[in-house]
Amino acid sequence: MSELGDLLDDIVSDVDGTLLFSPSGSLYERFAEVDDPVVVSKTNSVGADRYVGLPLEFGDVRERVRFGVEGALENGFVEEGQQLACAIALFSEDLDTVTRVRAGDFERSGVYDLFVNSRAQPEVIQNVLEVAIELGKKGQKGKRVGALFVVGDAGKVMNKSRPLSYNPFEKSHVHVGDPIVDVMLKEFSRLDGAFVISDSGKIVSAYRYLEPAAEGVDIPKGLGARHMAAGAITKDTNAVAVVLSESDGLVRAFSGGEILLELDPEEY
Amino acid sequence: MYPLVVRGWYGGLSAPERNLLTALVVLFLGITVGAIAALLVRRLLLALDVDDAVEGTSFERTARQLDGSTVQFLSRLVGAFVFFLAGLYAIRTIGLVPEEALIEEIGAFLPQLFVAIVVVLVGLVVGDKAEIVVSERLRSVKLPEVAVVGTLLKLSILYVASLVALSQLGVATAALLILLAAYTFGVFFLAGLAFKDLLASAAAGVYLLMTEPYAIGDEVEIDGHRGVVQEIDVFVTCIEDDGEEYVVPNRKVLREGAMRIRG
Numbered sequence: 384m385s386e387l388g389d390l391l392d393d394i395v396s397d398v399d400g401t402l403l404f405s406p407s408g409s410l411y412e413r414f415a416e417v418d419d420p421v422v423v424s425k426t427n428s429v430g431a432d433r434y435v436g437l438p439l440e441f442g443d444v445r446e447r448v449r450f451g452v453e454g455a456l457e458n459g460f461v462e463e464g465q466q467l468a469c470a471i472a473l474f475s476e477d478l479d480t481v482t483r484v485r486a487g488d489f490e491r492s493g494v495y496d497l498f499v500n501s502r503a504q505p506e507v508i509q510n511v512l513e514v515a516i517e518l519g520k521k522g523q524k525g526k527r528v529g530a531l532f533v534v535g536d537a538g539k540v541m542n543k544s545r546p547l548s549y550n551p552f553e554k555s556h557v558h559v560g561d562p563i564v565d566v567m568l569k570e571f572s573r574l575d576g577a578f579v580i581s582d583s584g585k586i587v588s589a590y591r592y593l594e595p596a597a598e599g600v601d602i603p604k605g606l607g608a609r610h611m612a613a614g615a616i617t618k619d620t621n622a623v624a625v626v627l628s629e630s631d632g633l634v635r636a637f638s639g640g641e642i643l644l645e646l647d648p649e650e651y
Numbered sequence: 652m653y654p655l656v657v658r659g660w661y662g663g664l665s666a667p668e669r670n671l672l673t674a675l676v677v678l679f680l681g682i683t684v685g686a687i688a689a690l691l692v693r694r695l696l697l698a699l700d701v702d703d704a705v706e707g708t709s710f711e712r713t714a715r716q717l718d719g720s721t722v723q724f725l726s727r728l729v730g731a732f733v734f735f736l737a738g739l740y741a742i743r744t745i746g747l748v749p750e751e752a753l754i755e756e757i758g759a760f761l762p763q764l765f766v767a768i769v770v771v772l773v774g775l776v777v778g779d780k781a782e783i784v785v786s787e788r789l790r791s792v793k794l795p796e797v798a799v800v801g802t803l804l805k806l807s808i809l810y811v812a813s814l815v816a817l818s819q820l821g822v823a824t825a826a827l828l829i830l831l832a833a834y835t836f837g838v839f840f841l842a843g844l845a846f847k848d849l850l851a852s853a854a855a856g857v858y859l860l861m862t863e864p865y866a867i868g869d870e871v872e873i874d875g876h877r878g879v880v881q882e883i884d885v886f887v888t889c890i891e892d893d894g895e896e897y898v899v900p901n902r903k904v905l906r907e908g909a910m911r912i913r914g
Contacts, residue, residue, distance in 0.1 A: 536881070537867045537868065537881060537882070538868050538878075538879035538881040538891055539879060539891075540868070541866075541867060541868020541879075542868055542870075542879060553863070553866070554861075554862075554863050556860060579867075581881065581882055582881065582882055583882055583884065585867070585882075587866070587868070
């Protein structure tokens with residue numbers, strides 16, 4: 384077994400920092416005594432000083448590590464080029480995997496920026512993503528549906544779009560994250576057009592036909608008009624767009640005309 | 652058959668002996684009824700989830716240190732009160748204390764003392780609990796000074812409780828009452844003064860949200876600020892214009908009116 388121990392030693396030898404993903408309280412205490420680990424989890428239950436909040440339980444471990452590292456870089460907890468050991472739970476509830484990454488090794492995807500530095504509040508984007516994932520998982524009456532949510536900068540988005548029909552959310556005060564919203568959005572997703580959501584999470588409108596300037600928007604070939612509209616509106620305004628694809632069932636998040644995040648609803 | 656024998660035996664006793672017997676029976680009854688009352692109160696308090704409610708208060712913690720709990724303490728107090736009443740009655744029957752008037756006075760005073768003690772206890776527990784609940788609610792407000800609100804609330808409750816208790820005992824509380832009135836007036840007056848703008852904005856905000864004279868995305872001019880409406884909530888309306896964002900309190904919208912620009 385000493386070879387295995389050596390291998391582990393090799394992996395964690397001369398690392399500059401530690402990232403603990405959702406550690407238990409006692410484990411964090413043990414680490415906190417020797418060095419100052421960065422905690423990445425959904426809630427800061429261990430009360431760590433250096434903490435990166437996960438907006439979603441990313442099913443893909445690479446996404447989770449990427450988000451944690453980008454968050455740590457953004458907050459100045461680690462520096463570009465540092466060697467980091469990440470302890471993460473892959474199969475079980477507890478930490479069972481240790482992996483080594485170099486901060487800044489992968490291209491900065493801006494996933495962290497998407498949540499933290501967008502106009503809209505992080506919880507709102509998180510809620511919209513959850514609604515989209517939910518919708519992608521269950522569909523509408525068992526059939527796959529597509530949907531487009533434009534989050535934040537609602538005033539500008541409304542000015543760059545026109546109604547396809549009467550707005551069902553007029554004079555209503557529904558916010559994403561309200562329990563009734565899941566059902567409502569599921570029903571309204573049958574209709575064409577985009578949902579517009581304000582910075583604070585109020586659902587401003589459904590049935591919007593987006594009319595942004597689409598020059599210079601480059602999205603992967605094969606994606607349809609819905610993704611094109613999402614890319615264009617995020618380039619033209621400061622909004623973030625969350626798209627549920629009808630054809631491949633993936634959830635994609637756009638900001639500044641680029642795809643920043645791609646999630647498979649089935650993994651959540 | 653049996654009651655007749657007892658009555659005959661009782662009739663044969665001398666007057667002091669009869670009194671002693673009655674006193675003993677009353678004392679015994681007092682113990683029994685006291686225990687039952689304590690048990691019932693305990694059951695009642697547990698059924699009302701009082702033990703969960705008082706969790707974490709400093710009174711409960713003190714009780715825990717003395718190997719008890721708030722519920723136990725309260726139920727024992729009730730039991731002791733019943734027992735004391737019985738004891739008093741027993742003493743009167745025997746005629747141990749010569750002064751009848753003294754016993755009368757104690758008999759009248761005891762319930763008041765009991766109520767006073769209970770009021771103080773409830774005040775202590777409720778004050779503590781209120782402090783805990785309020786400070787938990789305010790925890791999301793990341794401002795250390797906000798903890799003073801909870802303490803203030805706790806002290807207010809304790810103050811009122813001790814006022815009630817003292818007046819139960821017949822202590823002159825007029826001065827304290829005047830202080831209370833001044834305090835209440837101060838709190839309401841200051842709060843009214845402090846929240847005047849917020850309340851006015853909220854009243855206007857409710858109207859704006861209900862009728863939606865302008866919606867998100869409309870171009871409006873309010874109080875000289877022109878731009879696109881980004882957000883309307885109960886207190887403020889956010890208008891944005893080319894990188895400048897105005898946060899306009901809703902009371903201004905009603906007072907000065909808003910101009911909607913048709914595109």
